[in-house]
Amino acid sequence: MDVSCDLQVDVNGEQVFMVDKKVICSYSGRINKLIGKSKRGTRYLKVIFHDFPGGAESFELITRFCYSKGKIEINSVNVSTLYCAASYMEMKKSVSGNQNLFELTEKSLEDVRYWTWSELLDALRLCQNLMPVASSSGVIDKYLDSLIGRVASSCETSPCPSTSSADSSGFRLSCDTKSTESLRNSAFRATWWFEDLASFEPFLIETLVKQMVSKNIDHGLLSKFLFCYQKSRFSVADEKCKTMETVIEMLHLLDSSCISFKTLFGMLRITLTLKISKFSRNKLESMIGSQLDQATLDNLLLPSPVGSSYLYDVNLVLRLLKSFISKGACCVPLTRLRKVASLIDLYIAEVAPDPCLKPSKFLALIRSLPESARDSYDAIYHATVMYLEVHSGLSEEEKMNVCSGLSYEKLSSEACSHLARNKKFPSKSAGQALITQQVKLKSLLQETNQASPYLDSPCSLLETGSPGHEDQQIVLYAGKLDLSTENEKLKEHLQGMQWRVLELEKACRKMQNQMAKMLKSRISSHNNARSLPRLCS
Incomplete structure (x- = not known):
């Protein structure tokens, strides 16, 4: 067959190929369309590709296929490249009755379930250089589906509740296994694939994890894998940011109870030195919060x-x-x-x-x-x-605005007393503390009187016309005074009242202790009386 070189093909700026227009057009629908748009009579044509999957090396495989009349060995090493290149060159339909490369590679991919684990990993790594065609053509999905199936079959997806959390030492394959050795083997069987996938690019990990989530792979196991991946991928700053953003995005898809809280905070500390997106930072803070x-x-x-x-x-x-x-x-x-x-x-x-x-x-x-x-x-x-x-x-x-955060009703008597004497606090705040304590004391006295109505309580002086009655009224209505303009004498008077309130509290506590002793004594004497012989009663 006479071969002429009347077509130039610039592949991604890497290399220019001189090929026979007629030969290439007999297999490629894409080249046919481009040639059809060119002006008639043009002797030499040039086609420029900017995004050819796999670059110059991949295009060379296509030319070999075309010049050998569709005869080429297809195996696990080159099938990804040929499949993506055939898809890009629109070789899905047979032109002039020639061999259809797309159909040949698609048939070869049906045997992916028989590939070894290493062959599957190599094919996925190669697909990272065949984007975006590898994704749009569906070849990545075929590989990931096979990979996930193998992972799931080796570390069953229904761990026991006791080991399903992200912080557990392992993920059990069988709830019957209780020995340390069995747990160690179980943990290994669940995580053996972590290191193998650590070399994948973030976009591939994102696709992988999403598919694993859809297939109900244990969320605790996935969170451990993501943390492991994040630690193994740190090199340059840009890669750190992309890796961290991907890991955060994928963790956000998981059940929060399966994610190690300690590790999340470790990631947060790392992000302080990275310029990750605000969107990713918000998601990380949301998970921690x-x-x-x-x-x-x-x-x-x-x-x-x-x-x-x-x-x-x-x-x-x-x-x-x-x-x-x-x-x-x-x-x-x-x-x-x-x-x-x-x-x-x-x-x-x-x-x-x-x-x-x-x-x-x-x-x-x-x-x-x-x-x-x-x-x-x-x-x-x-x-x-x-x-x-x-x-x-x-x-x-x-100062008053700062003190507005206090709940005076939930302050102890000691704190209220300290506040009332603390000159760092505004006078209004001190007055409010005194009022609150007085209300508490009055409530305490009422409860005490109700508990022992037959006792003469010294605290009842507050409820009568006793000398201390005027002081009580001043405290109760101090809120109506303009304490911001009070003089030093009034402050001293309020402090003196505070001390008297404290003395009353002490008296109440003493009274309560005495009452408790009396009740205990009466109960004891009553029991003794019942235990005496009838002749002595």
Whole structure:
């Protein structure tokens, strides 16, 4: 056959091939279309491909096939390249009755289930250089389907509940297996494929995990694989970002209870040095925030972003808290809510001495959780004391705003007493603390009198026209006074009243102890009387 070189083909700028137009056109529908659009009479034509799958090496295989009249050996090594190139060159239909390369390669791919594991991995790695045709043609899906089938068959997809969490040492294949050796073998059988897939590009991992999720592969196993993949892929900054974004995106598809909370926080610390997308960062923070009750104080003490003046990243903690109660505080179990409140109280105590922490941020931390999350506000009070000591330059209005985060009703008597004498606090706040304590004391006295109506209680002096009655009225109505303009004498008077209230509390406690002893004595004597012989009764 006479062969002429009347067609130039530039493949991805890598190499220019001189081929016989007639020979290539007899197999390729794509070349036929391009030649048909050219002007008639043109002796030499040139075709430029910018995205030929596999580049110059792949096109050379196509030319061999064409020049050998459709005779070529197809095996696991070259079938991916030939399949994608045939799809790109539109060789799906036989031209002039010649051999159809697409049909030949498609038939060869039916034997993928007989390939070895190594052949399957090599084919998938090769497909990474054949994108996007490898994806659109469906060849990647064929390989992944076979790969997932083998993974699933080797580590059954129904682990026992005791080992299905992401932090467990292994994933059991059989609930009957209890020995350490069996668990070790089970863990190996479940994770043996991790290292083999670590070399895959992020886009291939994304496709793989999505298909595994759709086929109900255990979420705990998938989360462990993603963490393993993330650790093994770190090299240059761009690759780190892409890998991290892919892992976060895939973890977000999984059940949060199957994801290691400790590892999530480790990823968060890594992202502080990376410029990952805001979308991915939000997803990571959302996953962490939903499990915030598992966090420790060390987890939260993350340094502030570069360029910030404050010590710790308070804004991050506020975002995590927002995620934690995203569905509403009423939807969060009270035990979890109070556990987070205790953690945040510790965090507030750590950040309070920061001289650069703005009052608005300090107050936002306190108000980030509803009042019902805390039984006591003593920890918040002590943190507020530290904050006001460090920020002594605040105005009276700013101090009052900071104190608005306190719940005076949930302060202990000792905290209220300390607040009333603390000159760092605004006078209105001190007065409010005294009023609250007085109301508590009155309620306590009423409960005591109801419990022992036959006893002459010294506390009843408050309810009569006793000398202390005027003091009580002053405390009860102190809220109507303008305490911001009171003089030093009034402050001393309020403090004196506070001490008298404390003395009354002591008297009440003493009375309650005496009453308890009396009741105990009466019960004891009654029992003794019943135990005496009838002759002595």
